[in-house]
Amino acid sequence: xxxxxxxxxxxxxxxxxxxxxxxxxxxxxxxxxxxxxxxxxxxxxxxxxxxxxxxxxxxxxxxxxxxxxxxxxxxxxxxxxxxxxxxxxxxxxxxxxxxxxxxxxxxxxxxxxxxxxxxxxxxxxxxxxxxxxxxxxxxxxxxxxxxxxxxxxxxxxxxxxxxxxxxxxxxxxxxxxxxxxxxxxxxxxxxxxxxxxxxxxxxxxxxxxxxxxxxxxxxxxxxxxxxxxxxxxxxxxxxxxxxxxxxxxxxxxxxxxxxxxxxxxxxxxxxxxxxxxxxxxxxxxxxxxxxxxxxxxxxxxxxxxxxxxxxxxxxxxxxxxxxxxxxxxxxxxxxxxxxxxxxxxxxxxxxxxxxxxxxxxxx
Numbered sequence: 368x369x370x371x372x373x374x375x376x377x378x379x380x381x382x383x384x385x386x387x388x389x390x391x392x393x394x395x396x397x398x399x400x401x402x403x404x405x406x407x408x409x410x411x412x413x414x415x416x417x418x419x420x421x422x423x424x425x426x427x428x429x430x431x432x433x434x435x436x437x438x439x440x441x442x443x444x445x446x447x448x449x450x451x452x453x454x455x456x457x458x459x460x461x462x463x464x465x466x467x468x469x470x471x472x473x474x475x476x477x478x479x480x481x482x483x484x485x486x487x488x489x490x491x492x493x494x495x496x497x498x499x500x501x502x503x504x505x506x507x508x509x510x511x512x513x514x515x516x517x518x519x520x521x522x523x524x525x526x527x528x529x530x531x532x533x534x535x536x537x538x539x540x541x542x543x544x545x546x547x548x549x550x551x552x553x554x555x556x557x558x559x560x561x562x563x564x565x566x567x568x569x570x571x572x573x574x575x576x577x578x579x580x581x582x583x584x585x586x587x588x589x590x591x592x593x594x595x596x597x598x599x600x601x602x603x604x605x606x607x608x609x610x611x612x613x614x615x616x617x618x619x620x621x622x623x624x625x626x627x628x629x630x631x632x633x634x635x636x637x638x639x640x641x642x643x644x645x646x647x648x649x650x651x652x653x654x655x656x657x658x659x660x661x662x663x664x665x666x667x668x669x670x671x672x673x674x675x676x677x678x679x680x681x682x683x684x685x686x687x688x689x690x691x692x693x694x695x696x697x698x699x700x701x702x703x704x705x706x707x708x709x710x711x712x713x714x715x716x717x718x719x720x721x722x723x724x725x726x727x728x729x730x
Contacts, residue, residue, distance in 0.1 A: 392437040396426065398653045399634075400437055404444070406657035407623050407631075411451055414626070416461040419444075421635040423468035428593075429642040433472045445469050448478050452485065459486055460504050467510055483511060492516055498527055499546060506553040525559045535570040539722040542582060544575035548590035555597055569600055570718075577719040580606050580710055582670040585613040585662075589636035596643035603713035607644065610637055613662065622657035631660040669706035672699055677724055686721035 391397075403422055408415040419441075426433055445466065452462050463486065466479040486492065486504075492515040495501045501516065501524055508515040516524065532550050537543065551568060554560050560568060572594055579587035588610050595602045614637045623629055638649055676698045677684055685691060688711065696704050710716055 392434045393431070393648070395649055395651050395653060396422075396431060396433065397437050397440075398655075400433075400440055402653075402658060404440060407659075408626065411455055411458075412626075413458065413461075414628075416458055416465065418631070420461050420464050420468070421632060423465065423472070425635040425638045427468060427471065428639040429648050431648055435473070438469065438472055438474055441465075441469055441474065445474055445476065445478060449481055449485070452482055456489075456491070459491055460500060460507065463504070463507050467507060479511065483508060483513065487515070493520075498524060498531075499550065502528055502550060502553055506557060509557055525554065525557075528554065529559070529564060532571055533564065533567040535567060535574050536722045538571045539574035539578060539719050540725070542578065542584070542587075544579045544584070544587040544591055547571060547575045548587070548594050551594050552597065560598075565598065569598055572598065572600065573715045574719050574722070576603070576606060577710055577713070577716060578670070578723070580609060581673060581706060583665050583668060583706070585610055586633050586636040589633065589640045592640040593636075593643060596640070601714075602644070603715075605709045605713060607640075609709075610640060611646075613637075614641075616662055617660050618663070619654050619658045619660055621654075621659065623659035627659075629659040630662045633662070634660065667700050667702045669703040672703040673707055680727075682727050684724060684727045686724045686726045688717050688720040688724075691720075691724065 399422055403415070403418045407418065423433075425431075448462050448466050452459055455462070459482075463479060463482050466482055470476065470479055492501060492504045492508075495504070505515045505521060505524065514521055528550055531537075532547060532554075538547055551560065551572065572591055576588060576591045576595070579585075579591060588606060592602050592607060592610060594600075614633060617630060617633065634649065634651075642648060673695065676695050680691075680694065683694075692711070696707065699707065711720075
């Protein structure tokens with residue numbers, strides 16, 4: 368199909384010929400899409416669908432237009448989504464998400480609307496046992512100006528989740544940063560994070576960020592840094608540096624063995640954080656053909672070391688970082704010491720440590 372370009376239109380003939388410049392999606396996005404679609408995981412598997420969602424979401428959040436040269440690679444999947452939905456019903460949120468993202472990027476069709484009608488007819492959202500899944504699907508429906516649960520249930524769901532996300536103490540002690548990041552991102556998009564709740568939500572994000580940093584979890588750190596930008600929070604520079612340093616350490620190897628795992632998701636977790644920090648979109652030299660992405664194996668778990676030291680202190684354990692610091696640091700390996708010392712230079716660490724340390728209680 369040709370579009371009209373005045374510079375090339377023949378005006379003295381009934382036969383109008385027009386041309387447009389060739390527009391291509393950046394090479395790195397085409398390579399990633401080809402690899403995910405054809406070379407990594409079994410088609411229709413949970414891992415396959417998840418990586419497609421991450422790719423499409425990263426493109427949207429970084430304002431990357433997927434031109435027809437790439438969108439057409441998804442055409443076969445797009446046409447099959449309704450069929451897959453009926454036989455892989457447990458994956459209905461990801462399948463609907465893919466349809467919505469592809470249509471947003473210009474895929475012609477009304478597949479998402481048909482899927483929404485089918486999902487509603489089966490009352491799948493109301494049958495969910497997880498509020499996280501209910502929220503995810505409610506957000507997908509919201510994008511098409513419709514409700515998955517009805518107004519009263521929507522408000523009850525938001526209320527429950529806001530109360531949970533405001534539990535800053537939980538995010539200082541448990542590896543729940545990924546759930547925190549997704550919940551805040553969705554609720555903010557839907558306009559449900561209001562100024563009165565902002566301060567407690569920000570504290571949860573701050574605690575989740577410290578926990579992910581000590582746990583050496585760059586994927587969660589990347590997601591939470593993006594949330595910091597979303598909420599207008601200042602990102603601790605040492606933690607942001609850690610994220611981008613981890614991305615730079617990725618090594619691209621040959622094809623991923625069937626159903627194995629690697630670290631490719633780190634690219635999609637870090638890309639929105641980098642874009643929102645003004646660093647643009649990724650410019651990588653990827654291998655031709657199938658490839659996998661791997662971080663060097665860590666030699667130490669800073670979080671585990673620090674936790675073991677704290678646990679061993681028993682009755683002498685307090686939440687006062689400055690009084691505990693010398694006792695803790697003297698028992699750590701250098702990598703764990705360095706990570707904890709770096710965290711302690713960041714604003715907010717003292718308050719995080721007060722909860723993270725689990726001051727001694729006799730139960």
